Amino acid sequence: MHRTKLFDHVILMMGVFFMVGPLLVALMTSSHEAAEIHRNGLSILPGGHFVETYTKVLTKEGGFTGKITGVRMMMNSLILGIGFAAGKIILSMLAAYALVYFRFRFATITFWMIFTTLLLPLEVRILPSYEVMNTLKLTNTYTGLIVPLLASATGTFYFRQFFKSIPDELLEAARIDGAGPFKFFIDVIVPLSKTMIAAIFIIMFVYGWNQYLWPTLMTTDESFFTLVRGIKQILLVWVGSNIPDYNEAFALAILAMVPPVMIVMIFQRWFIKGLTESDK
Amino acid sequence: MTNTTTSQALSGTMAAPGPGGFWRILGLNKSASKPPEETDAKRVQFSSRLLPYLFLAPQMAIIFIFFYWPSVQAIQSSFYLEDPFGFGSTFVGTANYTDVLKSGEYLGIARFTAVFTALVTFFSLSIGLLLAVKADGVIRGNATYKTLLIWVYAIAPPVAGLMGMMMFDQHIGPLVKVAAFFGWDMKVGLNYNDTAFAMIVVSVWKQIPYNFIFFLSGLQGIPVSVREAALMDCRSGLRRFWTVILPLLAPTAFFLLIINTTYALFDTFGVIDVMVKDKAANNPITLVYKVYMDGFRGNDLGGSSAQSVILMIIVFVLTIFQFRFIERRVHYN
Secondary structure, three states: OHHHHHHHHHHHHHHHHHHHHHHHHHHHHOOOOHHHHHHHOOOOOOOOOHHHHHHHHHHOOEOOOOOEOHHHHHHHHHHHHHHHHHHHHHHHHHHHHHHHHEOOOOHHHHHHHHHHOOOOOHHHHHHHHHHHHHHOOOOOOHHHHHHHHHHOOHHHHHHHHHHHOOOHHHHHHHHHOOOOHHHHHHHHHHHHOHHHHHHHHHHHHHHHHOOOHHHHHHOOOHHHOOHHHHHHHHHHHHOOOOOOOHHHHHHHHHHHHHHHHHHHHHOHHHHHHHHHOOOO | OEOEOOHHHHOOEOOOOOOOHHHHHHOOOOOOOOOHHHHHOOOOOEOOOOHHHHHHHHHHHHHHHHHHHHHHHHHHHOOEEEOOOOOOEEEOOOHHHHHHHHOHHHHHHHHHHHHHHHHHHHHHHHHHHHHHHHHHHOOOOHHHHHHHHHHHHHOOHHHHHHHHHHHOOOOOOHHHHHHHHOOOOOOOOOOHHHHHHHHHHHHHHHHHHHHHHHHHHHHHOOOHHHHHHHHHHOOOHHHHHHHHHHHHHHHHHHHHHHHHHHHHHHHOHHHHHHHOOOOHHHOOOOHHHHHHHHHHHOOOHHHHHHHHHHHHHHHHHHHHHHHHHHHHOOOOO
16 A cells, blocks of 8 residues: 555656656756856756846847837736736626526527637637738737637636526525616626636636737737747747857746746636636 | 637637536536527526627627638638739639648648647546546645646647757757667757657647646546445456546546647647747648648638638537537436
8 A cells, every 4th residue: 555655656756747847947947048058958956147137038128120028028918818818707797697697589599609609719710810800900909919819708608607506596686675687797796706707817817828829910010929929039039049048038938937827826726616617 | 728618618728617517518418409598597587678788799799700700701712712912812612622632731731630639639638647546546745746737737838839949959958868868869840750749748748737637626526435435346446447437537538538639739839830940841730730821821811711611620520529429428417
């Protein structure tokens, strides 16, 4: 019995090594000088240039136009992540509220029209989506970056399911008290949905922050680049030189992963709940 | 992950519903004689002429402009040949489709996509399951393992690709040195097979946490009484796993199978884009990447749209398969 447990731990530690090892190496290596990395390879011990490298990556104006800084890209990533998560929650709560709490003529067809959006990921309709954005003159805008990503109705289904689990008695009671649809929504539904909102916000923020394909198409103006979108461009410029700036590349990668990783870590319980239990 | 079952759910990075949850979310796995709304509607509802439409308006507007319009356009332009300089287009019937399906290059990419998807799905599912079973079994350190193992979920695919590039770098990559030790001269980015190998490793790495989370929560949902009964009936841990635990995990596993397939098909775009380093010609790419290349680099609007439609059909078939399969084979309590 004891031996099996030990064996379990060995497997788990190998798993942790495989999953976390590269992240640790990236973090440690980013604190060394480029020449040193070029000479000695990757490192698992911290070097002495942490502050220097990160200050440079965050504030140096780089990219093809020489105008975009790491701070700017981080801001854009935050705008995308928060804008996407907030937009998704507002849209889906309203739509789900209408679907669950109202009787109206086109309910069934509306439901199926929303459902259909779940069938086709953005990736299979990138080119026409891009054309539409061009027609609407929304390329290189935050609207163009965020709003089309909201066109999938995942959130609506989560909230719809959640609203259905709210006891009918609450609505009956609210009606006896004379509460209308708006009051019921604000005073009963929103407070009851707090945990659900938090869980979905976390998942959607990570999703928005990590978007790559859509920002790549939508933004050609570097001042709209997010960290994730900018990474490849900036690598091409930096890593092209004789001694590639591995340290800066790693620093950028670390910056691009820290906010979503931190959020998942800190709100781990909500995150897992949102991910696995949204069908309850 | 963003993912939906089908789509976004399927596309994995997003939030996905729990095991089997997707159809449950839709209310479809109840006796489906009535439309879902009617079966699940509240007993009491507001009645208002205008309000429901008002609440639905923002969502519907966005769906129409950014989902239905482009989707219809994709289907439409797949039947036209666009002039590369933008002077009009000619109706060519199904020529774009036959061109695509007859192209040896396209079929080669399709074959690679199939192999890539199968391998990524298989390895990320089995490693995720293994770790979940072990993490479920140990008592001490359970929470720590869990926390450490799910980190990578939050990393964007292109960032994962970048990490992979560094690990497989010609000069500094430790994995290249390990391979060299076994006599394997690995040249990621130059050699087709080596790049494919590296892409698969990175894509699996990125997806393990997702599978781990779902398998672990599936395992923890198995009642203690069932486990104890199994323990009495069967001493061998391995056999107990195969005959009791694994069948109970089947719904989770099937749900994850679909999610992982969609992940490998679509969400690995970022990994691939970073790892082929703009030299897609001698490197392996997947079907989605080909749509992107033909549409945005090659300016072949018709061909790219035809490919989009082919992908849409694949996703549809997957979804229907999932629906059918869940309806018939998998039972939830």
